[in-house]
Amino acid sequence: MAGAGxxxxxxxxxxxxxxxxxxxxxxxxxxxxxxALDIRPPExxxxxxxxxxxDLTNPNxxxxxxxxxxxxxxxxxxxxxxxxxxxxxxxxxxxxEAIGTLYVMNAAAEARVRKVxxxxxxxxxxxxxxxxxxxxxxxxxxxxxxxxxxxDKVGAEMELQKLARDCPKIICTSLRFCITLGPTIRSxxxxxxxxxxxxxxxxxxxxxxxxxxxxAVGALVKAVAEDHxxxxxxxxxxxxxxxxxxxxxxxxxxxxxxxxxxxxxxxLFNLQLADAPGTFLNFLRYSWVAEGARxxxxxxxxxxxSSRQALEAFYESLGYRGAPPPIAPPPPGL
Numbered sequence: 405m406a407g408a409g410x411x412x413x414x415x416x417x418x419x420x421x422x423x424x425x426x427x428x429x430x431x432x433x434x435x436x437x438x439x440a441l442d443i444r445p446p447e448x449x450x451x452x453x454x455x456x457x458x459d460l461t462n463p464n465x466x467x468x469x470x471x472x473x474x475x476x477x478x479x480x481x482x483x484x485x486x487x488x489x490x491x492x493x494x495x496x497x498x499x500x501e502a503i504g505t506l507y508v509m510n511a512a513a514e515a516r517v518r519k520v521x522x523x524x525x526x527x528x529x530x531x532x533x534x535x536x537x538x539x540x541x542x543x544x545x546x547x548x549x550x551x552x553x554x555x556d557k558v559g560a561e562m563e564l565q566k567l568a569r570d571c572p573k574i575i576c577t578s579l580r581f582c583i584t585l586g587p588t589i590r591s592x593x594x595x596x597x598x599x600x601x602x603x604x605x606x607x608x609x610x611x612x613x614x615x616x617x618x619x620a621v622g623a624l625v626k627a628v629a630e631d632h633x634x635x636x637x638x639x640x641x642x643x644x645x646x647x648x649x650x651x652x653x654x655x656x657x658x659x660x661x662x663x664x665x666x667x668x669x670x671x672l673f674n675l676q677l678a679d680a681p682g683t684f685l686n687f688l689r690y691s692w693v694a695e696g697a698r699x700x701x702x703x704x705x706x707x708x709x710s711s712r713q714a715l716e717a718f719y720e721s722l723g724y725r726g727a728p729p730p731i732a733p734p735p736p737g738l
Contacts, residue, residue: 412435413478414438416486417484419484429628434629437454440453441457441458460485461499467511473512478515480628482628483564485500485501486523489595502559512567513570520575520577523579524557524561525581526581528547529547577636578634582615582639586616587717595679608688612693614714615709619640619714623636623699623707636698652716668682669682669683
């Protein structure tokens with residue numbers, strides 16, 4: 405166990421997960437000190453938190469990061485600096501996420517921190533017709549070959565695995581969150597599910613699962629405060645068919661032939677009229693549901709919200725965002 409008085413540094417302090425983790429650690433008596441690393445200071449920092457500017461796209465980020473970790477006496481490093489949605493500036497995003505993760509792991513090794521926690525995603529498994537009903541942590545990370553955004557998430561996991569091999573004394577933990585929803589989180593998934601009309605691929609209706617944002621933060625805090633080496637799928641209990649998930653919020657699924665969906669999706673993304681390129685339709689075509697047994701049995705973490713409850717909480721929160729009322733589905737026979 406990490407014990408009392410741990411000192412935490414986290415990258416991506418201005419991301420949703422960074423802000424929420426800082427707030428949780430400020431209130432946690434077990435945490436002694438928080439170092440917030442980003443290009444802008446977080447809004448949730450308090451008396452425990454010290455902001456230090458660190459740009460992960462800077463070629464000297466690893467040297468600077470190692471110096472900060474040593475000077476601040478950091479024992480636990482959380483790497484949270486990942487984009488919530490695909491970027492049109494793909495080269496910059498690659499520098500931030502893939503090369504930036506390399507710098508972070510180099511800094512952790514150089515400073516000899518005790519533990520590294522990585523925020524990952526179940527999207528690294530990829531959406532593939534060969535996937536089993538439930539993907540366990542040891543499954544192949546297929547990612548999405550045509551998406552640099554997803555490939556960079558896979559690359560980040562590879563860097564953490566390399567750190568674990570090269571520095572066996574460092575506790576390395578990867579938390580793979582499924583689709584995370586809630587009243588305040590923003591991502592490309594929340595954008596999709598906020599719309600009244602949502603495209604689905606004709607003839608396909610994959611199973612999906614969700615995680616409440618509070619449970620995601622709870623898992624992060626547990627990984628920081630306790631020692632849980634290895635990889636863990638962090639998922640809400642239960643699954644839903646994608647069309648049922650849409651109907652639960654009064655969304656109207658619009659069936660699109662998959663041969664048209666991919667090029668149209670790419671075109672709309674290039675025109676900045678869509679949240680993700682066409683290749684992301686694979687995640688609405690094939691199943692990529694993850695198994696949560698290791699989360700419960702080994703890590704000892706059980707989310708408070710089921711998949712359905714997390715989705716319901718998200719839909720309920722849309723009323724406070726000024727969203728229009730749901731469109732009712734057409735009557736039978738029309």
